[in-house]
Amino acid sequence: MSGHSNYQPTTRFGKWLHERLPIMELIQAQGMDFPTPRNLNYWWTFGGILATMLVVQILTGVVLAMHYTPHVDLAFNSVEHIMRDVNYGWLIRYMHANGASMFFIAVYIHIFRGMYYGSYKAPREVLWMIGVVIYLIMMATAFMGYVLPWGQMSFWGAKVITNLFSAIPFVGDAITTWLWGGFSIDNPTLNRFFSLHYLLPFVLAAAVGLHIWALHVPGNNNPTGISVKSSQDTLPFHPYYTMKDLFAIVAFLVFYMAWVFYSPNYLGHAINYDPANPLVTPAHIVPEWYYLPFYAILRAIPDKLGGVIAMFASILILFFLPWLDRSPLRSFKYRPLSRVFFWIFVVVCVILGFAGSGLPDNYFLSHHAAPADGGFHFTYKIVGQLATFWYFFHFLVIIPLVSKIERTEKAPASITEAVLAKAHDHAA
Amino acid sequence: MRKIFIIASVAFAALTGVAQAEGVLPAKGISYSFEGPLGTFDRGQLQRGYKVYKEVCANCHSMKLMSFRNLSDKGGPEFTAEQVKALAATFTVKDGPNEDGEMFDRPGLPSDRFPSPFANDQAAKAANGGALPPDLSLITKARPGWYGTINQFFNGIGGPQYVYSVLTGYEEPDEEMAKLQPPGKSLNHYFAAGPWIGMPAPLSDDVVTYDDGTKATVDQMARDVSAFLAWTAEPKMEARKHLGFMTLLYLAVFTLMLYLVKKKIWAGVPH
Amino acid sequence: MSTIEHTDVTRRDFIYIATGVVGAAGTALALWPFINQMNPDASVLALASVELDLAPIAEGQGITIKWRGNPVFVRHRTQAEIDAAKAVKTEELVDPLARNANVKESDPATDENRVVGGKEQYLIMMGVCTHLGCVPIGNDGDYAALVDNVKQGGWFCPCHGSHYDTAGRIRKGPAPQNLPVPVYSYLTDTKIKIG
Numbered sequence: 001m002s003g004h005s006n007y008q009p010t011t012r013f014g015k016w017l018h019e020r021l022p023i024m025e026l027i028q029a030q031g032m033d034f035p036t037p038r039n040l041n042y043w044w045t046f047g048g049i050l051a052t053m054l055v056v057q058i059l060t061g062v063v064l065a066m067h068y069t070p071h072v073d074l075a076f077n078s079v080e081h082i083m084r085d086v087n088y089g090w091l092i093r094y095m096h097a098n099g100a101s102m103f104f105i106a107v108y109i110h111i112f113r114g115m116y117y118g119s120y121k122a123p124r125e126v127l128w129m130i131g132v133v134i135y136l137i138m139m140a141t142a143f144m145g146y147v148l149p150w151g152q153m154s155f156w157g158a159k160v161i162t163n164l165f166s167a168i169p170f171v172g173d174a175i176t177t178w179l180w181g182g183f184s185i186d187n188p189t190l191n192r193f194f195s196l197h198y199l200l201p202f203v204l205a206a207a208v209g210l211h212i213w214a215l216h217v218p219g220n221n222n223p224t225g226i227s228v229k230s231s232q233d234t235l236p237f238h239p240y241y242t243m244k245d246l247f248a249i250v251a252f253l254v255f256y257m258a259w260v261f262y263s264p265n266y267l268g269h270a271i272n273y274d275p276a277n278p279l280v281t282p283a284h285i286v287p288e289w290y291y292l293p294f295y296a297i298l299r300a301i302p303d304k305l306g307g308v309i310a311m312f313a314s315i316l317i318l319f320f321l322p323w324l325d326r327s328p329l330r331s332f333k334y335r336p337l338s339r340v341f342f343w344i345f346v347v348v349c350v351i352l353g354f355a356g357s358g359l360p361d362n363y364f365l366s367h368h369a370a371p372a373d374g375g376f377h378f379t380y381k382i383v384g385q386l387a388t389f390w391y392f393f394h395f396l397v398i399i400p401l402v403s404k405i406e407r408t409e410k411a412p413a414s415i416t417e418a419v420l421a422k423a424h425d426h427a428a
Numbered sequence: 429m430r431k432i433f434i435i436a437s438v439a440f441a442a443l444t445g446v447a448q449a450e451g452v453l454p455a456k457g458i459s460y461s462f463e464g465p466l467g468t469f470d471r472g473q474l475q476r477g478y479k480v481y482k483e484v485c486a487n488c489h490s491m492k493l494m495s496f497r498n499l500s501d502k503g504g505p506e507f508t509a510e511q512v513k514a515l516a517a518t519f520t521v522k523d524g525p526n527e528d529g530e531m532f533d534r535p536g537l538p539s540d541r542f543p544s545p546f547a548n549d550q551a552a553k554a555a556n557g558g559a560l561p562p563d564l565s566l567i568t569k570a571r572p573g574w575y576g577t578i579n580q581f582f583n584g585i586g587g588p589q590y591v592y593s594v595l596t597g598y599e600e601p602d603e604e605m606a607k608l609q610p611p612g613k614s615l616n617h618y619f620a621a622g623p624w625i626g627m628p629a630p631l632s633d634d635v636v637t638y639d640d641g642t643k644a645t646v647d648q649m650a651r652d653v654s655a656f657l658a659w660t661a662e663p664k665m666e667a668r669k670h671l672g673f674m675t676l677l678y679l680a681v682f683t684l685m686l687y688l689v690k691k692k693i694w695a696g697v698p699h
Numbered sequence: 700m701s702t703i704e705h706t707d708v709t710r711r712d713f714i715y716i717a718t719g720v721v722g723a724a725g726t727a728l729a730l731w732p733f734i735n736q737m738n739p740d741a742s743v744l745a746l747a748s749v750e751l752d753l754a755p756i757a758e759g760q761g762i763t764i765k766w767r768g769n770p771v772f773v774r775h776r777t778q779a780e781i782d783a784a785k786a787v788k789t790e791e792l793v794d795p796l797a798r799n800a801n802v803k804e805s806d807p808a809t810d811e812n813r814v815v816g817g818k819e820q821y822l823i824m825m826g827v828c829t830h831l832g833c834v835p836i837g838n839d840g841d842y843a844a845l846v847d848n849v850k851q852g853g854w855f856c857p858c859h860g861s862h863y864d865t866a867g868r869i870r871k872g873p874a875p876q877n878l879p880v881p882v883y884s885y886l887t888d889t890k891i892k893i894g
Contacts, residue, residue, distance in 0.1 A: 038699045080493050080566070083664070090664040091671065156833065160858060163832040182743045184768035184827075192737065235697065243693050247686040254679045261672025262465055263581070265569060270585050273570035273661075274562075279763055279770045279826075281834040285858045299859055304830055304875045360860045367575070381860075423698040 006033075030216055035234035036241050037222035039419050043113040044220070045248030046106050052249050053103040054208065058201050060096040061145075068148065070194035072187045075150035076275040094264040100142050101267045102256045104290035107135060115321075116342055118330030119221040125322040127214035132318045134211060137204045139291070139315075144197040146288060150190065151272030156285045158193070159185050164298075167305040184278060224418045225331025226411060233415035286357055293349050296356030299381065300388035310388065317395050324395060327403035329411060337406040341398050348390045355384035453617045455573025455589035456596070460655055463584070465673070468666050469659055474505035476638050477656025480649045483636045485564060488556060488627075490544035493565035494660050497538040503666035504659055512538050519543055557612045559626030567591060568654070569661040571620055587661065588654040593618035595650035598629040748894030750886065753821055759851060761837050763826055766893050770826035770834050771881065772854075776865065780852035781819050783844040784810040784866035792877075793869045799880040808877055813866045816885050822852075823883055823891065824867045830874035833858035842870045854878070 007025040009015040018024065067086050069078040082089035111131070114120055120128035147158045162179050166172040181188030219228060228234055235241070259267065267289060271282050287295050297314050301307035332339045354365065358380035362369050370377035412418040461470045478499065481491070496516035499507045507515065516536035521543055524531035536543070546552035553560050573586025573593060580586075597618035601609055609615070613624040631646045638644050659665070749766045751773065756762055761774035776784075789795050789807045796805070797812035806812045814822060826834050835854035842864035843853025852865035861872030868877040883893040 038697065040699075077493070084493065084498075090668060094668075156858075160831040160833065163830075178738050180739075181737055182739045182768060186743075186768050188740065188743070235699075239693050240697070243686070243690045247683065247690045250679060250683045250686055254676065254683055257672065257675050257679060261668055261675065264668070265585070266581060270570055270572045270587070273566040278768060279765060279834065281836075281857060283857050285833065299873070302873055304873055307873065359857075419698045
């Protein structure tokens with residue numbers, strides 16, 4: 001934690017508390033006076049938006065748990081009981097279900113922002129890695145949450161994903177049986193998923209605490225990627241960024257509430273309104289939209305174990321990003337070649353998302369099956385394989401190579417210089 | 429507006445892998461009063477739909493998530509409390525055990541769930557040639573009438589249209605198709621697992637008599653019952669849209685005010 | 700003097716290390732119940748075996764029953780299906796092992812080794828795709844027997860496109876193994892007991 005605060009307790013109670021627990025000093029130093037680069041743009045508001053979404057999810061989740069029953073015979077009906085009988089139950093459940101999607105939209109923007117402005121680079125490697133851990137916990141939490149309504153997609157999604165562990169050599173089957181608490185997904189599985197789905201958000205909140213701590217040691221990165229050099233470069237967090245973040249958070253709520261009230265089921269799967277049936281697989285199992293790119297990577301490798309390894313590697317590779325990028329500059333604003341490859345990477349991730357949504361042997365973006373004649377067809381599978389190749393190629397070859405050879409543009413000497421130049425441009 | 433979206437969505441119809449199976453047609457794009465951000469249910473239509481449900485569908489299909497009391501809920505068919513009491517009493521409900529340990533039959537009460545026509549799924553299958561008539565409580569949310577990421581975004585999943593299309597989509601198989609016809613199945617190109625469907629065409633003109641004098645054509649009954657099933661799947665739809673309007677109005681004003689506050693604070697601060 | 704000091708230090712180190720080891724072992728042992736509680740419980744393990752009469756299943760028909768929470772395919776195969784399965788050489792198979800709990804583990808996946816007691820018309824196996832656990836669809840896939848352009852036997856997994864032949868052996872797609880045959884035996888000529 002950097003910077004000294006000039007906190008002086010003014011009341012007698014304030015003095016009394018300060019000697020015992022200097023929490024007001026912490027709040028003033030880290031929450032109000034904290035020097036923040038003056039040039040942060042709106043992409044930086046997604047941290048605050050994410051914190052808000054975590055609170056919303058915990059709040060709605062705790063309330064839903066008051067009415068939900070984690071039992072295979074009752075779970076589906078208890079969710080419908082929430083939707084039909086509980087006062088405002090429909091609102092709270094739709095907020096929770098759509099809140100998960102909003103959480104992921106915000107986290108993807110947050111991650112891509114970090115990539116574009118080099119926020120993962122020294123001295124923020126630990127901050128970045130804690131962020132990846134948070135993302136992993138989010139994925140696990142969301143996955144278990146989707147199982148709880150015990151619809152068809154809940155059941156079969158859970159079956160497919162837990163079966164990934166059976167690919168581990170020798171102990172795979174024992175691990176899956178252990179995860180399930182039986183020989184298939186059944187009541188023990190639902191019960192433990194409920195327990196863990198309730199627990200993990202609090203682990204997540206603790207990780208967020210570390211994330212903020214790790215942010216407050218080096219301070220914020222900024223769009224220029226240049227380190228803060230003088231107090232001229234910064235503004236106190238309050239009121240400048242508290243109010244800017246608050247505006248962005250409420251604007252995001254407009255977007256979120258539009259989903260909740262006017263398209264509450266669009267981001268889910270219709271088939272999940274059919275109760276789980278262990279004997280009938282739906283014609284097409286797809287995970288929630290936020291997992292689709294990873295699902296595409298899983299399916300791209302024709303070997304079961306290979307697919308599972310590739311899928312986990314695609315997330316774990318993010319841990320190494322700070323060391324794969326060798327450039328002396330952080331922000332892609334002054335790294336033209338990196339910028340081009342960044343946008344290509346964004347497009348590849350979107351393509352991966354679509355590749356994960358279709359039947360492997362259908363033509364890409366079509367619902368017609370390609371003939372099984374052994375010839376080359378532009379199918380979901382092929383597109384998924386090409387995009388998977390590019391995904392890893394980007395991290396393992398492009399980033400190390402480009403960051404070494406690219407000719408960077410001239411960066412300003414300081415944040416203040418950049419800000420003044422921009423103000424000058426505006427005036428002119 | 430809707431037409432434009434349908435045209436646009438045909439272009440993007442495939443923008444998702446989940447798709448209609450071969451030989452299955454997308455649902456007919458009929459309109460309902462409850463569509464759009466302000467649409468509400470037509471009470472008369474829901475009441476007629478209930479009649480079709482009770483006299484036709486309920487012979488084979490359960491509706492386990494609905495209670496008689498729901499029929500008088502705000503935002504639904506809004507029968508009066510007395511009407512619901514009378515409606516419920518026409519059903520026989522199993523209750524018990526009584527003091528002698530026996531189960532007994534009694535007339536239905538508003539607080540009872542709609543009784544199911546069969547004791548369990550196995551009995552339902554056995555009575556219907558091996559095909560299970562699905563529970564209808566959520567059918568319009570569980571069965572998309574059409575697909576496509578963009579199509580569904582603008583037009584919804586077409587659940588009520590799916591029900592309407594299946595009910596009005598029965599065909600006589602031609603000579604070629606007749607050869608493939610499995611015993612006891614009918615031809616219906618709108619059925620999601622089609623084209624062969626275990627349910628024989630359930631509607632024919634005047635199979636019910638409407639109390640409000642509306643002519644009971646197959647088309648009319650299919651519209652009414654599909655609207656009724658849209659309500660059973662989402663009974664709080666009207667409350668949702670109403671609260672949504674107020675919420676978004678409030679949030680829009682608050683966002684604007686916060687923007688002005690933010691602007692004022694940042695005025696004169698180069699950033 | 701120095702010798703005594705030296706032994707002192709060693710003795711002190713030893714008690715530190717020994718205490719640490721005992722503490723770690725105790726912690727590990729205390730963790731075990733918390734890990735093991737997630738394994739199948741006694742009521743799950745006690746699930747009874749299933750008995751089934753095969754006589755009502757007509758030739759070309761298949762049924763699915765539930766055993767230990769999983770579907771089991773029971774199919775009365777046609778001659779065309781049996782012939783198609785027998786025509787395949789084991790070298791052509793993706794998974795050359797029988798995966799039949801009733802034969803030796805190393806036995807090859809010939810059609811004979813996929814059934815029990817020489818009753819080759821009855822194919823009984825788990826209906827759980829060996830890729831990621833979906834239930835494959837019957838009379839489908841590229842390796843079904845074709846009779847009058849209608850597919851007989853063969854399975855296709857809709858999730859990730861695995862194709863199984865008329866003996867339930869994996870032929871194409873991401874699944875690594877043949878559909879496993881559970882332990883079962885004939886109680887009478889047409890009655891079996893699974894498990």
